[in-house]
Amino acid sequence: MLNDKMAPDELRAGIGTKLDEPSRAVTGPLNEGDVFELLKVDHDRLADLFVTIETETDPGALSTHVELLARQLLTHTTLEEEIFYPQVRNFADTEGQVEKNYEQHQEAKEILQQIQRLDPSTQDFKAAVQDLQRAIENHVHEEENYLFPAVKGDLSDEALANLTTQIREGKARYATQYNLQSL
Ligand SMILES: [Fe+2]
Numbered sequence: 001m002l003n004d005k006m007a008p009d010e011l012r013a014g015i016g017t018k019l020d021e022p023s024r025a026v027t028g029p030l031n032e033g034d035v036f037e038l039l040k041v042d043h044d045r046l047a048d049l050f051v052t053i054e055t056e057t058d059p060g061a062l063s064t065h066v067e068l069l070a071r072q073l074l075t076h077t078t079l080e081e082e083i084f085y086p087q088v089r090n091f092a093d094t095e096g097q098v099e100k101n102y103e104q105h106q107e108a109k110e111i112l113q114q115i116q117r118l119d120p121s122t123q124d125f126k127a128a129v130q131d132l133q134r135a136i137e138n139h140v141h142e143e144e145n146y147l148f149p150a151v152k153g154d155l156s157d158e159a160l161a162n163l164t165t166q167i168r169e170g171k172a173r174y175a176t177q178y179n180l181q182s183l
Pocket residue numbers: 039043076080140143
């Protein structure tokens with residue numbers, strides 16, 4: 001597991017980073033590993049961000065954290081929808097799984113839109129954040145425990161290296177698109 005090898009500071013490197021800080025993306029430890037490790041780094045960041053949101057009480061800070069969460073989520077889901085899923089959806093062992101994952105992304109984005117319309121000082125906001133957290137945890141669990149192992153089993157070494165390169169480049173590209181300079 002990548003997590004076990006990384007210091008908490010490294011895992012949290014992107015959380016709370018100011019937008020105008022220079023990118024640490026392309027050369028940092030968070031950009032190493034294969035396609036699965038690169039995607040898991042995003043999952044761990046999202047989980048970390050939910051912890052930050054859970055413990056925050058100031059409405060202004062909550063809005064800022066949710067805005068960062070939105071950009072992290074959109075960067076990650078776009079990366080998977082544009083690069084990862086299309087390439088693995090027809091693999092022998094992934095039948096049906098990818099379609100379900102697309103739907104789960106859609107559901108998460110809809111909850112996110114609800115959250116963005118709510119006042120951060122309300123109970124409804126808190127409840128919607130918890131809904132999103134549950135939806136994402138469930139989705140991440142399915143990817144990491146079912147989809148990723150199935151894909152791994154069907155990839156040649158060459159295909160793995162190729163996909164990893166595309167994901168690494170895509171991460172940098174979509175992070176820029178969503179103004180997420182800390183990926
Ligand atoms: Fe994912």
